[in-house]
Amino acid sequence: MSEEGIVQRGASTGLERGPMAAYLGHHQVSALSSLQRIVRLPVSSLMTVLVLAIALALPAGLYVMLENVKRVTSGFETGTQISVYLNTRVSDEQARKQAGVYRLRPELAEVRLIDRDAALAEFEAVSGWGDVLAFLDHNPLPAVLVLTPTAAHSSPEALQQLAASLSQDIDVESVQIDMQWVKRLYSLYALAGRAVLALAILLGLAMLLIVGNTIRLAIENRRDEIVVVKLVGGTDAYVRRPFLYTGFWYGLFSALFSWLMVSLTLAWLDQPVNQLAELYFSRFHLSGLAWEDGILLLALGAFVGVGGAWLAVKRHLDDIEPA
Secondary structure, three states, rough: OOOHHHHHHHHHHHHHHHHHHHHHHHHHHHHHHHHHHHHHOOHHHHHHHHHHHHHHHHHEEEHHHHHHHHHHHHHHHOOOOOEEEEEEOOHHHHHHHHHHHEEEEEEEEEEEEEOHHHHHHHHHHHHOHHHHHHOOOOOOOOOOEEEEOOOOHOOHHHEEEEEEEEHOOEEEEEEEEEEHHHHHHHHHHHHHHHHHHHHHHHHHHHHHHHHHHHHHHHHHHHHHHHHHHOOOOOOOHHHHHEEEHHHHHHHHHHHHHHHHHHHHHHHHHHHHHHHHHHHHHOOOOOOOOOOHHHHHHHHHHHHHHHHHHHHHHHHHHHHOOOO
């Protein structure tokens, strides 16, 4: 069916069903007609969509790679350990009871007890002062509880809160945790995340300009049509609507293509990554965009497309008035 036939059917339907039906009918007609105009120019439309898709695929791909890096280093985070030194007056039996209490805490994935005799033997092996320690009439070293927090409680803030909570125990002499490398790791995550966000903002602005320029050319090509519509009483909102849907389609299709680009790139890289992981005795596999992230990408693409079209229409439509 021709575009004119669609418009006539939408108009007649609106007259039969009332103002709201006319409003919804024009939305339907505008969406279909704008899609048909894009399909009629496959080469130029595909070039525009591909440029927009590349602009979206770059930050999306970096985001996916950052998430994969986090998966690789998640084992490092859970490897963080907290050393809890008990008072010397605490016996080994009391230390075992204390370890049992800590094992019930949801923040801790593993609790390991080093009793006083084991601590002394380890100190002798490391220091080489066995002859000197043999003259002591008692063991001066306390029992130590080595705690491994869960992944959800491995951030610097969570570790500090956990250490502060453990230090409140009356049988605890001191709590020691190596926070420096954990802070460095999370600082690198934050830096990479901000870099991806900055790149996404810059490329989003570029998308706005590309969509705006495309819509501006479409407005110029349909200048006579717009003048006629305004002569017969068409409002700016009525004239604006098809161009907004054009931006919507460009943004949505570019997001779909960018999702496809990221998926194909990850599939291309998956085999060499697997081979590298096997050399380190790992079964790591690259993960693509999750469904919720993909839906968000589609929504962002459509939003940027509509935004670029709105800016172009707002700027250039006011300049077109009947003589």
